[in-house]
Amino acid sequence: MFDKIYDVIVVGAGHAGGEAAAAAANMGSSTLLITMNLQNIGQMSCNPAMGGIAKGQIVREIDALGGYSGIISDETAIQFKMLNKSKGPAMWSPRVQSDRMRFSEEWRLKLERTPNLDFYQEMVGGIVVEDGKIVGVKTSLGLTARGKTVVLTNGTFLNGLIHIGDKQFGGGRAGERASTGITKELTDLGFETGRMKTGTPPRVDGRSLDFSKMEVQPGDVDPEKFSYSSSTKPLTKQRDCHLSYTSPQVHEMLKEGFDRSPMFNGSIKSIGPRYCPSIEDKINRFADKDRHQLFVEPEGWNTVEYYINGFSTSLPEDIQFRALREVAGFEQVKFFRPGYAIEYDYFPPTQLKHTLETKLVSGLFFAGQINGTTGYEEAASQGLMAGINAALLVQEKDPFILKRNEAYIGVLVDDLITKGTEEPYRMFTSRAEYRTLLRQDNADFRLTPKGYDLGLASEERLREMEIKQKKSDAFVGFFTNTSVPPEVLNPILESKDSALVTQSDKMIRPFSRPNITMDDMRKIETVEAFIRENELDTEVLQQAEIQIKYAGYIEKEKNNAEKLNRLEGIKIPENFDYTRLKSLSYEATEKLSKIRPVTVSQASRISGVSPNDISVLLVYMGR
Structure with missing residues (x-):
């Protein structure tokens, strides 16, 4: 079936997998993309939108490096907004509403037009490791695809468990089965694993809504676009979104289902995204608020399906339905499908190098939600970086690592590797200490020369x-x-x-x-x-x-960044024995030994490593 050894095998074809496969293939590596369903390449599992606060900056960075997310977002957009225009330019963040079906279709067509890229549809149930090095993957039919590197981008599919009220069933996404086998193999190899949760709102029939009772949310009068390429054009027409609100009556009705909610009855034990809470979580945590915003977002140019942003829930479907009918404009609402929560396996990202290659298995890379992140944009950027570094590893070239003062992508990866995450990580402008340098308007100045040197940007x-x-x-x-x-x-x-x-x-x-x-x-x-x-x-x-x-x-900020880069230049030997430094705190010794930072600057960002510990390191390094 597979008649050659691939340079790069990418498992999963979501946002991370698509960018990883495209990057590796465009850099000249023979690449195989394996996914459970070729019809769902680039699927928007949750909201039909790209960008937003800090996420928009990431999409522009992906585009500047030569990735596909920005171009596909432009080609399938139905509305554009530049958020935070009332604030300084460091806070400006582009966002588009997308045509969900067109977005997935365009991703597939774009990948099919990419040279060096093969496709195969089947579940990957395991990996093949020899002498601590990845050599391939195993499918559920017992086939082995051999590769010099492997990028795992499994999203929410690893042992995925869907919750709707007191009902539970396996699945990686609504209507799709979970992926099994990989977690056990990785834990047997010594990887640490955990569980996380995310959720999604109901999808409804727009023909059953009364938009006259809602506030209109139009796009920008003079819309811009994501991609710096002249091949895409700004929108000349746009679809409106709408805004409605919950009420005390809605809240009381939702509370009737709390005893059947997996959030509160102990069925869900994992941690969900702090900054995208479910509607029941918002009612519980913000009991003083008598209403919450609900953004009513169209799923495309022609479909009648709408996404109810702000109503993420895993409550019983009958409670969801009755409560939503109490919302202004939703009195006659018809469901396409109820909201649900999903639990899935992830692997704490402190087990990775800054290239996103695992420390335990040479040539094995993780990207996306498998690393504990949430969001299409965060996943896509990790996929891009993993695909680039997998290709460079095969080509025996130096790795590609972005610094914190060079890109939001650099901040994201550095946060994951040095700090880890115990809840789904999402990017914010506040996470970037050099956000005045990392604006959405200058991502091409910062990164296109780097993308060109890699062979990605034309x-x-x-x-x-x-x-x-x-x-x-x-x-x-x-x-x-x-x-x-x-x-x-x-x-x-x-x-x-x-x-x-x-x-x-x-x-x-x-x-x-x-x-x-x-x-x-x-x-x-x-x-x-x-x-x-x-x-x-x-x-x-x-x-x-x-x-x-x-x-x-x-x-x-440039001056501050230069000071940081001086610490970045102080390398720590790869197998350095921190127990030899008796002046280090016990916690620092433990954390540094586990995470194994490459530079003193990275060491300084690890939680539990104090300035005094860094001084000890600097003295030892002769500084």
Whole structure:
């Protein structure tokens, strides 16, 4: 059946698996993608959306490196919003509503057009390890596919158990069976494992809803897009979402089912996502609130199916139905399917290297929810990094690791490896200490050259980025070096209640004022002429404005990052014996011996390792 030894075998074809397979194949590695159902490649198991707070930055980073998530999001979007525009640009986060069926279809078609990539549909029930090295995988039919590296992206399928009220049944997703066998093999090899939980809301028939009783949630008036590639275009038409609310009556009705809820009767013992709680959890934890938001999101351009964001639940289906009918606009609601919770196996990510290769088995990589994360975007970024590093390992090249000051992806991986997670991890802007550097608008400047060097980002992508950067720098230079007289500038300043000037000054000084915008500066004839002559687009204008207005913050973060990188440069020997350092605390010795950080900087981020412990390490390293 399998007539060759593959460079990379990817198990699972969700967001992590798709990116892993595409990256490895595009880097020239012979790649095999094995999944339980080829019809569900790139399936959006939960909400029909990509991006959001910090997640949008991750999608743009994936795109800048040459991954597929951004392009596919653009090609299948039905609505675009830039979140947090009222805050500083470090907080701006793009998000799209997606056409669920088109998203999955486009992922499959994109992968089928990728050279070096083979497909096979079957459950993988085990791995083949020889002398501590991965050599292949075993399928449920007893076939063996041999590979030099293997990337496991099993999502919620490993021993998945679905809960609806007091009913339980095995499954990795609604209507799909769970995957068995791999967990036992990994634990037999010495891997530590645990259980986590996530949930999803009911899907309903939009024809049964009264949208006139809800608030309309339109997309942006001038929508942008995810991908930096000129191959995708912003939306010219969009579908509205809607907003409704729960009520005290809804809460009381939901409470009637608490005694049958697996959340409260002990059926579910694992931990769910803190930042995406179920509706019963919200009612229980926030008893003082008499209502919660429910976002009513269309599942595509043409389907009548809607996703009820904010109503994730595992309560009995009859309780879900009766309670939702108490919500404004849902009085006649018809269900497509009830919400449910799912428990699944994961492997604490402190067992991985920063490449996402396991420490116990050479050539074996984990990516996505198997590492304890939640979210399509987090999974996709891990898949991309695992696919890249699996290909590099086979090619006997140096690994690809992003630092915390280089990408949100770097923050995500470093958090997982050094801190681990005991609840489903999701990314937030607050997790990135260098978020002013890691904005969604400059991911191409940060990462496209790296993607090009890897063989993922095309030369055309690199040239587009270089032209954009050159134009942005030139525009900033224009403001820095061009003077403007008071009679031209003061009418603008007066209209914004800003202090007037008495003499000519470089344009950058008034433009640096918080209340003066690019639109204000474009009222100056020479500025508008420069924009026309140099054919500057919205991205360039936005980039120049950010560079000017936030120059001080950006420079400060760059300096802090340089200090961090000095510690990153201090390597710790691979098999260093921490028990030799008697001045280390017991907890530090234990944690450092288990996690085995590569640098002193990584060691400093491990929970339980104090500044004093780092000082001891630095003294030993001769610093």
